[in-house]
Amino acid sequence: MNKAIQVVNLLKKFEEFVALDSINFDVEYGEIFGYLGPNGAGKTTTIRILTAISRPTSGTVLIAGHNIEKKEYQAKKKLSHVPENPIVYPELSGWDNLIFTAGLYRISRKERTHSAERLLKDFNLFDRRHQQAVYYSKGMKKKLSLAMGLISNPEILFLDEPTSGLDVESQRLIREKINDFREKGNTVFLTTHNLSEAAHLCNRVAILDKGKILTIDSPNHLQEAMVEVRSFEFELKSSHSPEVVLKTYFQETNDERDFIFLNKQKVRVYTPNPTSWGQEFLDWTRVNKIPFGAFGTAEANLEDVFVSLTGKGKLGHPQKDIKRGKSQRG
Numbered sequence: 001m002n003k004a005i006q007v008v009n010l011l012k013k014f015e016e017f018v019a020l021d022s023i024n025f026d027v028e029y030g031e032i033f034g035y036l037g038p039n040g041a042g043k044t045t046t047i048r049i050l051t052a053i054s055r056p057t058s059g060t061v062l063i064a065g066h067n068i069e070k071k072e073y074q075a076k077k078k079l080s081h082v083p084e085n086p087i088v089y090p091e092l093s094g095w096d097n098l099i100f101t102a103g104l105y106r107i108s109r110k111e112r113t114h115s116a117e118r119l120l121k122d123f124n125l126f127d128r129r130h131q132q133a134v135y136y137s138k139g140m141k142k143k144l145s146l147a148m149g150l151i152s153n154p155e156i157l158f159l160d161e162p163t164s165g166l167d168v169e170s171q172r173l174i175r176e177k178i179n180d181f182r183e184k185g186n187t188v189f190l191t192t193h194n195l196s197e198a199a200h201l202c203n204r205v206a207i208l209d210k211g212k213i214l215t216i217d218s219p220n221h222l223q224e225a226m227v228e229v230r231s232f233e234f235e236l237k238s239s240h241s242p243e244v245v246l247k248t249y250f251q252e253t254n255d256e257r258d259f260i261f262l263n264k265q266k267v268r269v270y271t272p273n274p275t276s277w278g279q280e281f282l283d284w285t286r287v288n289k290i291p292f293g294a295f296g297t298a299e300a301n302l303e304d305v306f307v308s309l310t311g312k313g314k315l316g317h318p319q320k321d322i323k324r325g326k327s328q329r330g
Helices: 041-051 071-078 094-106 110-122 138-150 168-183 195-201 219-230 244-251 274-287 301-311
Strands: 007-013 018-025 032-036 058-063 079-082 155-162 187-191 204-209 212-217 233-238 258-261 266-270 290-296
Touching: 007 041, 018 195, 018 212, 032 041, 032 168, 041 155, 041 187, 079 290, 094 110, 094 138, 094 155, 110 244, 110 266, 138 155, 138 168, 155 168, 155 195, 155 219, 168 187, 168 195, 195 219, 195 233, 195 258, 233 244, 233 274, 244 258, 244 274, 266 290, 274 290
Parallel strands: 032 187, 032 204, 079 155, 155 187
Antiparallel strands: 007 018, 007 058, 204 212, 233 266, 233 290, 258 266
C-alpha cells in the first residue's frame, strides 16, 4: 500500500541559497506527523512543495502515490491545505464560503449543503452562518478556514500552525477535530510551535534545521526534552556574583545543575522541577542573607527543546558555555 506522503531527496534552492537540502521522509495513512523547527528552517517551503504551490529544484514527492509534479491534478484531489493565516472570502458569509469552496471541488448541491451545515455546527459557527466573514473574529476565521479545508473530505490535510493565536477553548476544539479526522484513517501533516500540542497530538515528530531533517522520532523524546529544559531564573543584586553563589549552593547541598548567564547578574538554572528547586534555593539564600532581584520559573519553549534534541546546547550556546555544578544530586 502506498504511503500517504513520500519525500525522496527533496532539494529546493533559491539561487545559491539551499532552503531544503535533500530531505527524505514518509508519512503513513492515519498518522499525525509533526514538523518542527525554528523560523527559517524550511517548514513553509516544504509545505508549499508538498501542496504543489512551489516546485522543487530536484527530488520526488508522492501524495497518495501520485507524483506531485507529473500528476498534480490527481495528487491535489487527495489533499487540502489550511495555512496559518486564514484564507476566507470576507465579503461572503460563513455559509457561502463553505458552499463556494465545495463548488470548486464539484461536490453535488445536496452534499455540499449537508456538509456545510455539519461543519458549521462542528466548529460552533452555525448561529453566525449568515454573517459576512469580515465581521468574524480571528478565531472564527481560523475555524472557518479549517472547515473549508475539510469540506472536500481530503485524505491528507496540511495544517500550518492551526491553533496559533487562539483562546484555550478554540484550541481544544480544533485539536478534537484534528483527532476526529485522523481516527477516520486520514492523515495530517502539522507544523506548530506549540510543544504540548506536538507532544500530545502527533504520532511522530520531525525536527528540521537549515533545510535538513535532523531527526524523526516519537513524541516521547519531545516530552522528555520538554522536562529536561524547564528552568528557574533569578537575578541577584550587583554586590553578589551569581556564579559564586550557585557554586557555593551546589557544594553545600551536594547538587548539580546546568546553568547559563542571561546577563551579568541574571542566570537560568535547568531543572526538571523548577518550582521545588527554586523554593529550596530561595530558602537557602534567605538563610545566607543574599539579596535577590527578580526570580521565577520558565517552562520549555521551542528553541530550548529544539537545541536540546539536536545537541547544540541550550538556547543555542555551545556546550562549553553551559556551566555545571561540581557534584550530583538525585
